[in-house]
Amino acid sequence: MDPIVARPKPFLVQLQAGRTYYWCRCGRSKKQPFCDGSHAGTGFEPLKHIAQVEGEEVLFCGCKHSGTAPFCDGAHTNLPGGSPEDDPDSATNRAVPLVTSNDALALLDGGCYVFSPSRAPMITRGTLRYCTAISGELGALYQTQLYVQADAGASPIMSFGDRHVILFISAGEGSVTISGRRFEVTATDGVYVRPGEALQLVHVGGAPLEAFVSACPLGEITWLDEMPQNFDATFPLRTASVDEQQRTAMGPRYFQCLVDKSVGSNLITQFIGHIPQSKAAPHRHLYEEAIIVLAGEGCMWTETRKARVQAGDVIFLPRKQEHSLQATTSRGIDVVGVMYPGDNPSINY
Numbered sequence: 001m002d003p004i005v006a007r008p009k010p011f012l013v014q015l016q017a018g019r020t021y022y023w024c025r026c027g028r029s030k031k032q033p034f035c036d037g038s039h040a041g042t043g044f045e046p047l048k049h050i051a052q053v054e055g056e057e058v059l060f061c062g063c064k065h066s067g068t069a070p071f072c073d074g075a076h077t078n079l080p081g082g083s084p085e086d087d088p089d090s091a092t093n094r095a096v097p098l099v100t101s102n103d104a105l106a107l108l109d110g111g112c113y114v115f116s117p118s119r120a121p122m123i124t125r126g127t128l129r130y131c132t133a134i135s136g137e138l139g140a141l142y143q144t145q146l147y148v149q150a151d152a153g154a155s156p157i158m159s160f161g162d163r164h165v166i167l168f169i170s171a172g173e174g175s176v177t178i179s180g181r182r183f184e185v186t187a188t189d190g191v192y193v194r195p196g197e198a199l200q201l202v203h204v205g206g207a208p209l210e211a212f213v214s215a216c217p218l219g220e221i222t223w224l225d226e227m228p229q230n231f232d233a234t235f236p237l238r239t240a241s242v243d244e245q246q247r248t249a250m251g252p253r254y255f256q257c258l259v260d261k262s263v264g265s266n267l268i269t270q271f272i273g274h275i276p277q278s279k280a281a282p283h284r285h286l287y288e289e290a291i292i293v294l295a296g297e298g299c300m301w302t303e304t305r306k307a308r309v310q311a312g313d314v315i316f317l318p319r320k321q322e323h324s325l326q327a328t329t330s331r332g333i334d335v336v337g338v339m340y341p342g343d344n345p346s347i348n349y
């Protein structure tokens, strides 16, 4: 017998340390997500969970199909009703004003914003031009993100101290040297740099090598005169490429994790994904996210505002902020997401 889908999305619960929770596995309880004894005679038993961390916020599975029960693993997004859409032309949505900006930032609700590197002043250092897309000053709690362009030759050597660093190569080809170890890279590759290591972009010519460089938690860039030779060889695999075989479906969308635990990045996760022409129903995540728009056009919605997005833009999405990213044309939108804390972009509530 299959469990009943109590509802095709999870329940947000703040835990009390030491308390025992009995998660309803059968889906029949009237006290979701917890057991009320309704499983009697079904063969199902509730799942016991003892909370360890006071005040921790978790998402208990409501669909009863999670592979990581009692917590949501995003399985609900592939069940009927689990990836609801919203009508961008409804009377309510038509009343939402479009935010426009002459500079690089379009501010939405709750600290969410759209940043357009193409309109931002760039700082030049050696062969590198860069600007800051996400930082503590701009409201982030966890992530710093720079957009960088590298011209021919070797860039200055960058360090973010003891932070975890993830790069997404958005254009061009060349290599990234990580603390003395060189990796060939091309557009759409992800790169992981371990805490304490330094990095250098080496561009082979042609159009500039472009990348989004994320440091977590909140990193400050420093410039080194010499490349340290402290490559952490216990994690030899540092680049990840797009591989259609590794795509995970998420309703009508799909994603592939590029940099995640599988290469040693247990603090911050990077994925690449596609959104077909649609507007998802407003939802939230428990992680802070940077969304890089790679291709396509769309609109980012929060409760009372919306802003256009296009290829090259970065959306900063605070933890728990209600939002919806709409792809407005038939080609859809390709995105890269960088998320903390979390490792699964299909978990929403």
Ligand code: FES
Binding pocket: 007, 008, 009, 010, 011, 060, 061, 062, 063, 064, 065, 066, 067, 071, 072, 073, 074, 075, 076, 077
């Ligand atoms: S609610 Fe069941 S997997 Fe998300």
